[in-house]
Amino acid sequence: MSVVALIPARYASTRFPGKPLTSILGKPMIQWVYERASLSKQVERVIVATDDERIAEVVRSFGGEVEMTRADHPSGTDRLAEVARRLDASIIVNVQGDEPAIDPQMIDEAVSPLAADASIRMGTLSTPILSREDYLDPNVVKVVTDSRGFALYFSRSPLPFVRGGESLGFEELRRRANPARHIGLYVYRRDFLLELSCLAPTPLESCEQLEQLRVLENGHRIRVVQTQLCSLGVDVPADAAKVEALLRSLGEG
Secondary structure (H helix, E strand, O other), X not given: OOEEEEEEEOOOOOOOOOHHHOEEOOEEHHHHHHHHHHOOOOXXXXXXXXXXXHHHHHHHHOOOEEEEOOOOOOOHHHHHHHHHOOOOOOEEEEOOOOOOOOOHHHHXXXXXXXXXXXXXXXXXXXXXXXXXXXXXXXXXXXXXXXXXXXXXXEEOOOOOOOOOHHHOOHXXXXXXXOOXXXXXXXXXXXXXXXXXXXXXXXXXXXXXXXXXXXXXXXXXXXXXXXXXXXXXXOOOOOHHHHHHHHHHHOOOO
C-alpha cells in the first residue's frame, strides 16, 4: 500500500491572496504544511498541487516536490484528482495547505482505517466541540456518525440539535449530544477520488456549501475517526499570529 499526501495550494484567494506564501515564524506557510505532513509515519511521499508558479518556485526552493495543475478547477478535490491520475498510489491524503500546525499523528489516524479495511474508500477526522460558541458557529462544521463511525451528515448548523438545549448548561448538552467538529483532512482510495471528481454538485452540498455532502448524497460512506488532537487553520491574515503562538507553544519557534 502506497500513501501519497497531496497539498492543494492556490495563490488567488478571495479573503487572503497569496495565503500559502505568508510568513509563519520566518517560513512560508506551505513549507510548514509540507514538512509536518512529511513526518507522518503512514505517508511515503508529499506533493504540493498548485496552478501558480510563485508557489511552485517556493516549494522547489526548500526541496519540496510540486506538480502543476490547470487553473480552472472548481474545487480542491478536482485539483487533487488531476495529480492523482498521474500517480501510482493506493491512497491519497488531502492535507489542507492552510494548516501549518497540523499534527502528523492526525494524518496517521485518518489513514489507519483504510489501511486496515479494504472496503473503506474514504475517511476523515473529527474532534470534540468544547464550547457553545463553536457549537453554534456556522463556520465550525459539525458531523454526526453511526454506531460504526461512518458519517450520517455534516452541517454548519448545531448538530445534533438538542430539543430544549438552549436551557441546558453546555456540559450537560455535551453529555447528551457529544457534538463533534469536522476536521477537513480527507483520505481517499485513488480510484474513489477519481470517481468523485466526475460527480456533479448535489442539492445538500449546494445548500450547506460542504463538498463532502456530495459523497453521502451519492450513497457512499465516509469513515470518521475521532481524534483528541486539533489543528488551527489560517483563513484570514489575523489568524497567522494565532498559529505562530500555537507553534511556539509546541516548541517550534
